[in-house]
Amino acid sequence: MTVNSSISREELQESLETRTVEHTHDEAANSMFGFIVFLLSESIIFLSFFAGYIVYKTTTPDWLPPGVEGLEVREPAINTVILVSSSFVIYFAELALKRHNMWGFRLLWLTTMAMGSYFLYGQAVEWNSLHFTVTSGVFGGMFYLLTGFHGLHVFTGVVLQLIMLVRSLIPGNYDKGHFGVDATSLFWHFVDVIWIILFLLIYIWQ
């Protein structure tokens, strides 16, 4: 039987002689990989909710509760534009950090946080103006469940961004690596993509 080794013989000899075979695992790469796996798993929750929404929407006889005409699209659309733009802002913030432009990073990061917070504010105003509650049939439950669960994710994202901003004030903290910033940024993009699907499902497809 031939041993189809992925390590060449010379490499093997060398490694055994110099004992450098102990590979230091890259903590940040591991964490990033784990985080991506986690996000993929997290997306399944949203996909389940979306599947539930589609089933309800297509099968429920009295979809809208009595007295409700439909949802206002204008303000949520503005909100959507703001949230989607913040994805670009956070990308440039990361770029600034990679170029060691700390103040640029902090400024853009703060802008992203402001946009995220504005989105939450807009969501709260919208919830306040609606004439149905979470118990108003399947429609009400599904609407508040989806927007609330997504809003929770936005809130989490803003809190994570705040933590990263505070950590960036420590001099030299991000010189070696900045897994936290990368993960937060990835999370933010994820929350954004989910919102786009959510917006199409709930507001456009009425």
Next chain:
Amino acid sequence: MTNTQIEKPKIAEPHHPPTTWKTYFTFSTDHKVIGIQYIVTSFLFFLIGGIFAMIIRGELITPEADLVDRTVYNAMFTMHGTIMLFLWTFPVLVGLANYLVPLMIGARDMAFPRLNAVAFWMVPVFGIILMASFFLPGGPAQAGWWSYPPVSLQNPTGNLINGQFLWLIAVAISGVSSIMGGVNFVTTIVKMRAPGMTFFRMPAYVWAVFSAQIIQLFGLPALTAGAVMLLLDLSIGTAFFDPAKGGNAVLFQHFFWFYSHPAVYVIILPVFGIFSEIFPVYSRKPLFGYKVVAVSSLLIAGVSGFVWVHHMFASGTPAWMRIVFMISTMFVSVPTGIKVFAWVATIWGGKLRLTTPMLFALGGLIMFVFAGITGIMLSSVPIDIHVNNTYFVVGHFHYVLYGTVTMGMFAAFYHWFPKMTGRMYYEGLGKLHFWLSFIGTNLNFLPMHPLGLQGMLRRVASYDPEYAFWNVIASIGGFLLGMSTLPFILNMIGSWVQGEKAPDNPWRAIGLEWLVASPPPVENFEEIPVVISEPYGYGKSEPLTANLEKQELIKDLN
């Protein structure tokens, strides 16, 4: 010791070897400590679930409901199912995987040691939450472990915090814990392998754990989504699953089974892996068709996502959908059949040593073939509609869950006991345990098939006297099964305390975990091994690793 890759955290962490039993009660980040913690904790819950099963069998020994009253009986089968799944099979297999996977792939620890510890400490937390529901005025959940609405939405006590509420909270925490474990295992297996340990040099057990954890990652969130919606229905009165308010009760079944059917593969796959490890060792032959066996684990994981509707053939599923899922369910028998034939071919013509682990693995294999055959019967729609919700189904999945999974677990306990504790178990008690449990399992679960075909429904406390004969036999078998655990407990505790010292490699097995001391030192390997050949090299002369001082260990194995 060269440079280690375990990040030394800034806070003082008890990453020290388990010197005393007290170590197991600390927040340790050592994967071996966590593995033992998982195993022991889940075994305690296994005993509790077993006591509930004894009560159920005691109730069914006579046709009348005369042992406990009906609400208690409902709580018993609900909690028996919940505990045996969420607090025995999941955690115990995660515990074994925790112990073995880093050792088998040549890593010093898991990828995220602290996440690992957090995931473990959630298990006792949700176990206690679940047990606390016994002290509520309305008693624990009584809707079966499926907790289908609208039955589970009934709340006779009117309190917000009722048994069903705590049940859902516990399942949600269990889900979070399993997701953490899943992220950890997938990252560990992909990123932490030793040099030369390619994917096709990993033991089949690692492949199986990898596949199982992938299932956890894509399946569990669906159950979490369903559980959140059910929790909202229960607590604030939303209408998701309540038909009276315009909800859709069948949708919960979709959410539930989208995870809970793959979940049975999460349970069974690591046991397939255990069989794949044990048969070659005691047959002194390489695992037959190793690559195919490894890939078939992934195939099972892939197929498992497309079979969930077979639990709902009788739930008003459209006819075309039944056909589709009947075919996909039957397709599961292809990868599992590959595995079974590969094991038979491994044993074929081998030099068998009938030690306790081998006996348990053989017993488990026999039971699994049986369970597989009834599984094929159940997957065909006409039969399923006839035996839906009868004891035939109960018999089928107990053959899998006790006959295969738990027997496989016992096989693993005996097989790796010397490695984990550094002591040998007592062979005589082990064999007694095997025969008691093998006879008990068959006596207990075989009669359930004729009962189900005759139409005895599951989850009933009283039944028509014509079913009495088989029920008495099943109950006798059940009590025998309950007793069979006693020699096991005696054996494990006694051997751990005063068994004879075990060598590093008592079974003369080939594998990275057998190259370290028993029990393994804190960071597993003095130097990370360099793997140069495929696993299961029985009867071949290649060394497993390139590390010279280890080679003489392997030289005399063949």
